[in-house]
Amino acid sequence: MENSKNQQETTKIQKELHNGPFMTEKMEKKNLFATDLFPHNPRGWDETSHFLKSIVELLLEYIKEENDRSTKVLEFHQPEEMAGLIDLHIPEEPMSLNELLKSCNEVLRLGVRTGHPHFFNQLSQGLDLIAMAGEWLTATCNTNMFTYEISPVFILMEKEVTKRMIELIGWPTGDAIFSPDMQFSHVQNIWEWDQFHHFAVLLQKSFNIHTDASGRMLPRALEEQIIKSKEEGLYPFFVCATAGTTVYGAWDPIEEIADICERYDLWLHVDAAWGGGILLSPEYRHKLAGIERAKSVTWNPHKLMGSLLQCSACFVRQEGLLFQVNQMSADYLFQQDKPYDVSYDTGDKAIQCGRHNDIFKLWLMWRSKGMEGYRRQINRLMDMAKYFTERIKATEGFEMVVDEPEFLNICFWYVPRSIRSVDLREKMSRLEKIAPKIKAQMMQRGTTMVGYQPDEHKKRPNFFRMVISNANVQKVDLDFIIDEIVNLGYDL
Amino acid sequence: MENSKNQQETTKIQKELHNGPFMTEKMEKKNLFATDLFPHNPRGWDETSHFLKSIVELLLEYIKEENDRSTKVLEFHQPEEMAGLIDLHIPEEPMSLNELLKSCNEVLRLGVRTGHPHFFNQLSQGLDLIAMAGEWLTATCNTNMFTYEISPVFILMEKEVTKRMIELIGWPTGDAIFSPDMQFSHVQNIWEWDQFHHFAVLLQKSFNIHTDASGRMLPRALEEQIIKSKEEGLYPFFVCATAGTTVYGAWDPIEEIADICERYDLWLHVDAAWGGGILLSPEYRHKLAGIERAKSVTWNPHKLMGSLLQCSACFVRQEGLLFQVNQMSADYLFQQDKPYDVSYDTGDKAIQCGRHNDIFKLWLMWRSKGMEGYRRQINRLMDMAKYFTERIKATEGFEMVVDEPEFLNICFWYVPRSIRSVDLREKMSRLEKIAPKIKAQMMQRGTTMVGYQPDEHKKRPNFFRMVISNANVQKVDLDFIIDEIVNLGYDL
Numbered sequence: 001m002e003n004s005k006n007q008q009e010t011t012k013i014q015k016e017l018h019n020g021p022f023m024t025e026k027m028e029k030k031n032l033f034a035t036d037l038f039p040h041n042p043r044g045w046d047e048t049s050h051f052l053k054s055i056v057e058l059l060l061e062y063i064k065e066e067n068d069r070s071t072k073v074l075e076f077h078q079p080e081e082m083a084g085l086i087d088l089h090i091p092e093e094p095m096s097l098n099e100l101l102k103s104c105n106e107v108l109r110l111g112v113r114t115g116h117p118h119f120f121n122q123l124s125q126g127l128d129l130i131a132m133a134g135e136w137l138t139a140t141c142n143t144n145m146f147t148y149e150i151s152p153v154f155i156l157m158e159k160e161v162t163k164r165m166i167e168l169i170g171w172p173t174g175d176a177i178f179s180p181d182m183q184f185s186h187v188q189n190i191w192e193w194d195q196f197h198h199f200a201v202l203l204q205k206s207f208n209i210h211t212d213a214s215g216r217m218l219p220r221a222l223e224e225q226i227i228k229s230k231e232e233g234l235y236p237f238f239v240c241a242t243a244g245t246t247v248y249g250a251w252d253p254i255e256e257i258a259d260i261c262e263r264y265d266l267w268l269h270v271d272a273a274w275g276g277g278i279l280l281s282p283e284y285r286h287k288l289a290g291i292e293r294a295k296s297v298t299w300n301p302h303k304l305m306g307s308l309l310q311c312s313a314c315f316v317r318q319e320g321l322l323f324q325v326n327q328m329s330a331d332y333l334f335q336q337d338k339p340y341d342v343s344y345d346t347g348d349k350a351i352q353c354g355r356h357n358d359i360f361k362l363w364l365m366w367r368s369k370g371m372e373g374y375r376r377q378i379n380r381l382m383d384m385a386k387y388f389t390e391r392i393k394a395t396e397g398f399e400m401v402v403d404e405p406e407f408l409n410i411c412f413w414y415v416p417r418s419i420r421s422v423d424l425r426e427k428m429s430r431l432e433k434i435a436p437k438i439k440a441q442m443m444q445r446g447t448t449m450v451g452y453q454p455d456e457h458k459k460r461p462n463f464f465r466m467v468i469s470n471a472n473v474q475k476v477d478l479d480f481i482i483d484e485i486v487n488l489g490y491d492l
Numbered sequence: 493m494e495n496s497k498n499q500q501e502t503t504k505i506q507k508e509l510h511n512g513p514f515m516t517e518k519m520e521k522k523n524l525f526a527t528d529l530f531p532h533n534p535r536g537w538d539e540t541s542h543f544l545k546s547i548v549e550l551l552l553e554y555i556k557e558e559n560d561r562s563t564k565v566l567e568f569h570q571p572e573e574m575a576g577l578i579d580l581h582i583p584e585e586p587m588s589l590n591e592l593l594k595s596c597n598e599v600l601r602l603g604v605r606t607g608h609p610h611f612f613n614q615l616s617q618g619l620d621l622i623a624m625a626g627e628w629l630t631a632t633c634n635t636n637m638f639t640y641e642i643s644p645v646f647i648l649m650e651k652e653v654t655k656r657m658i659e660l661i662g663w664p665t666g667d668a669i670f671s672p673d674m675q676f677s678h679v680q681n682i683w684e685w686d687q688f689h690h691f692a693v694l695l696q697k698s699f700n701i702h703t704d705a706s707g708r709m710l711p712r713a714l715e716e717q718i719i720k721s722k723e724e725g726l727y728p729f730f731v732c733a734t735a736g737t738t739v740y741g742a743w744d745p746i747e748e749i750a751d752i753c754e755r756y757d758l759w760l761h762v763d764a765a766w767g768g769g770i771l772l773s774p775e776y777r778h779k780l781a782g783i784e785r786a787k788s789v790t791w792n793p794h795k796l797m798g799s800l801l802q803c804s805a806c807f808v809r810q811e812g813l814l815f816q817v818n819q820m821s822a823d824y825l826f827q828q829d830k831p832y833d834v835s836y837d838t839g840d841k842a843i844q845c846g847r848h849n850d851i852f853k854l855w856l857m858w859r860s861k862g863m864e865g866y867r868r869q870i871n872r873l874m875d876m877a878k879y880f881t882e883r884i885k886a887t888e889g890f891e892m893v894v895d896e897p898e899f900l901n902i903c904f905w906y907v908p909r910s911i912r913s914v915d916l917r918e919k920m921s922r923l924e925k926i927a928p929k930i931k932a933q934m935m936q937r938g939t940t941m942v943g944y945q946p947d948e949h950k951k952r953p954n955f956f957r958m959v960i961s962n963a964n965v966q967k968v969d970l971d972f973i974i975d976e977i978v979n980l981g982y983d984l
Contacts, residue, residue: 139627339932440831
C-alpha cells in the first residue's frame with residue numbers, strides 16, 4: 001500500500017477533524033478546564049452536565065454514522081502518517097474541555113468502526129447499544145469485583161448469570177468467575193491443575209493432536225498421543241477440546257473425547273470461548289453435545305453473544321475448586337471476621353486482585369433480549385452463514401476451504417481470473433499472496449474488513465476467514481463483501 | 493450486624509426503587525424494546541437517542557448525589573436480603589426499555605458509591621469524570637488492543653503514554669503494555685523469567701524477606717536469604733521490591749536492594765502498582781530513588797493516578813523482551829504479510845488475546861490535568877495525609893500503628909474508653925475485635941467506609957488502614973471519619 005498522502009492532504013484532514021461544534025459557544029468562551037467541573041468545583045454542576053452531554057452527543061453521532069452503510073469502516077493511514085494526523089502528546093499544562101472534546105472527535109474519526117455492518121474482521125462484531133449503555137453505567141460505578149462489601153449487587157448478579165450459564169452447560173452445580181479473556185481464563189485453568197500434578201504433561205490440541213480436514217480433533221489421534229506419552233513416562237492429565245475453533249469454527253467431537261478422558265482419567269476442559277453462545281439455541285446446541293461431561297469450560301460472551309469486550313467466563317464443575325486453587329490466604333486483603341457471609345467475596349477465586357466488573361453489561365443485554373431473543377439471534381446468524389456459504393459457492397472465482405462450514409466462520413479463497421487455469425501447485429503458490437493483496441486494498445479503500453490467514457500447519461495458502469457474528473448483519477452486507485472482493489481481486 | 497429489615501421495610505424500599513420517571517411518558521407508552529432501536533431498527537434513531545440519553549440522565553443524577561456529602565456511601569443489606577430487593581433473573585421474553593432503565597436505577601441505588609468523598613476503603617477512590625467520559629468513549633468504540641489494523645489510534649496512544657511513563661521511571665528506553673491488574677502483570681513478569689530459568693527460586697518479599705516495623709524490606713535480610721538459598725543449592729534470580737505497600741504504604745529501599753541484585757546478578761522488579769504515581773511529583777519522587785535500576789516495573793494508574801479500574805501497566809527495560817517471551821508465533825492470528833509495519837501489533841506482547849482498551853481514559857485524563865495538574869494533585873494528597881496523621885495523633889483514643897507514615901496509607905487503632913487503661917496484652921487481645929465492630933456499624937449506618945486488617949504476620953491486632961487517594965478529598969472529610977470512628981467506638 002503506498003504512502004500516498006502528502007502534506008497538503010494531511011493538513012486538509014486535520015482541518016476537517018477540528019470542525020464541528022463541541023461545547024456550545026457560550027461554554028467555549030468560558031474556556032473551561034477539568035478543575036471547573038465536579039468534583040473539583042462543587043458549584044460546577046451545570047458545566048459538568050454540559051461537558052458530559054457534549055461527549056454523549058459526539059458518541060451518538062458516531063453511532064449513527066457507524067450504522068450508515070455509506071460510511072467507511074476505517075480511513076487507513078500508515079503509522080507514521082497517523083502520528084502526524086493526531087496530536088497525542090501529554091502536555092505540561094492542562095488542556096481545556098473544548099480541546100479534550102476535539103481530541104475525542106479525532107479519535108472517533110480516525111479509529112476503526114468495529115460496529116459497522118461491513119466489519120467482519122474479528123470474532124467480536126457489532127455494537128449492542130444496550131451492552132454499551134451497561135458499560136457506561138459500569139464506568140460510572142467504577143467498582144471492583146473484589147468483595148461483597150464493595151460490589152454487593154454485581155456479585156449477586158454474577159452469581160445469577162453464571163447459574164444460568166451453568167444450567168446451559170448442563171451441570172447440576174458448578175462454580176464460575178468472569179476474568180479477562182479466554183486465554184487468561186484458560187491459563188488459569190491449567191494453572192490450577194499444575195498445582196496438583198507437578199509432573200503433568202499438557203496436551204494442547206492445536207500443537208499436539210491431529211485434526212481432520214475441517215479442523216476437528218481426531219479422537220483416535222488423541223488416544224494414540226496419550227498412549228505414547230504414557231509409554232514415554234509422561235503423565236497426561238489435561239485435554240482441551242474446542243467448541244468452535246478460531247479459524248474454521250470447527251466443533252471437536254466432545255462425546256468421543258470425553259469417553260477417552262474417562263478411560264484414562266484425564267481432566268476434560270472445553271474451550272467454548274467462541275462457540276459457547278450456541279448453547280442458547282435449542283436448535284443448534286447439539287453441536288456441543290457432551291459439554292456437560294467437561295470438568296471445566298471457558299465461554300466468552302463478548303464473542304458470539306455480542307457483549308462488549310471484555311467479557312470472559314471460566315466455569316469449573318467442582319464447587320469450591322476455584323477458591324482452593326487460587327486463594328492467597330491473604331487475610332490482610334480478605335478479612336474473615338466481616339459482618340456478612342464472606343463466601344460471597346470472590347477475591348480469592350481469581351488470580352488477579354482488582355477485577356473489572358464485566359457482568360453488568362451482559363446482564364442488561366441478556367434481559368433486553370430474554371432467552372427467546374437470544375435464540376432468535378443465534379438462529380438468524382446461522383441462517384446468514386448458510387446464505388453466505390451458498391452465495392460463495394455460487395459465485396465464480398470463489399473456492400471453499402472447508403466445504404461445509406459448521407458454524408459462523410466461512411473460510412474461502414478468491415481466485416483471480418489469471419490463475420484460474422494454471423496447475424494446482426502454481427495456483428496454490430500464487431494464491432498465498434492474493435488474500436493479503438485484496439485485504440490491503442480493502443483497508444486502503446476503507447470499505448470493509450475481513451481477516452485472512454494461512455492454515456495453522458501451513459498446508460493451505462492464505463485464505464479469507466469470514467465471520468458473521470454481528471447480530472444486525474443483513475444479506476445486503478454479505479452481498480456487498482462478495483462484490484467487493486470480486487472487484488478488488490478479479491484482475492490481480 | 494443484625495438482619496433488621498422486615499418484609500414491610502423491604503417492600504417500602506422496593507417501591508422507592510421503582511419511582512422516578514425513566515423514559516418520558518410518551519416513550520413509555522410506546523412500550524419499546526431493544527429491537528426498536530438501532531441497529532435492529534434503522535428507523536429507530538429518535539428512540540435510540542432518547543433511550544441512551546435517559547441512561548445518561550440516571551448516571552448524571554447518580555454522580556450529583558455521589559458528590560453530595562449528605563448522601564450515604566452505601567445502604568447495607570445482607571446478601572439474602574439484597575437478593576429480595578432486586579430482581580436479577582434472566583427472563584424468557586425480552587424486557588422493555590423502561591424496565592431496563594428501572595433495573596439500572598435499582599443497581600445504582602443499591603450499590604456502593606466508590607466515588608463518594610467518604611469512601612476510603614480501597615486504594616482506588618474517587619471518580620474522575622474525565623476518565624469516566626473516556627471510558628464511555630472506549631465502550632462505544634468497543635475495540636481490541638490486538639493489532640494496529642483494528643486499533644490504530646489507541647496503539648499509537650499507548651506508545652506515547654508509556655514513553656512518557658518510561659521517562660518518568662528514568663530509563664533511556666523500554667517496552668510496556670497495559671494488561672489487566674497489578675497481580676496479573678506481576679505474574680506475567682515472573683512467567684517470562686520462568687521460561688528462562690527453569691530451576692529458579694522466587695523470593696517474594698511478603699513471604700520470605702523480613703521487614704522493619706514500618707513494613708520496609710530489610711536489605712540485610714534479603715542478602716542473607718540469597719546466600720542461604722545458594723547454599724541450599726537453589727538458584728535465586730528474581731527480587732521484587734515494593735514501592736508503596738498495600739497496607740502500610742512502605743517504600744522498600746530500592747537503591748540498596750539494587751546493589752544486592754547487581755552483586756548477585758538478580759533480576760530486580762519494582763512493584764510500583766500503588767506508588768508509581770509519586771513519580772509525577774518532583775517533590776516526592778525521591779521516595780522511588782533507584783527505580784531506574786530495575787529491570788521491570790509494574791504501575792497501576794487506576795490507583796494513585798485515579799484512572800478508572802482497570803488500568804495497569806507492566807514495563808520492561810529491555811526492548812523486545814515482551815515479544816520474545818510471550819509470542820505464540822500464532823501466524824494465524826498475527827499475520828506477518830500485512831501492508832504496514834507489524835511491529836506496531838501488540839498481540840504477541842501479552843498473554844491474553846483479546847485486550848481491553850485501558851489507555852484512552854488515562855490519556856484523556858492526563859491531558860485534562862497536564863503534568864502540572866498531576867504534580868499539584870499528588871502533592872495535595874500528601875498534604876492531606878499529613879493533616880490526617882496530625883489529627884489522629886492529636887485525638888484521644890487513637891494510636892498510630894506506624895508512627896510516621898511515608899505515603900497515603902495511615903494505619904491506626906482506635907482504643908475505646910473501656911480498654912485504655914488495661915494492660916498491654918489484654919488491650920491487644922481486645923483490640924482485635926474493635927475495628928471489625930466499628931466497621932460493621934459504619935456499614936450499617938452507611939456513612940463511610942474504611943478498611944481494616946491485622947498485620948500480615950499477625951503480630952498486630954486488627955487496625956484501620958486509611959487511604960487517601962481521592963483527588964477531591966477535603967479536610968472536612970477527614971475530620972468526618974475521625975468523628976465517626978469516635979462516635980461508634982468510644983463506648984465499645
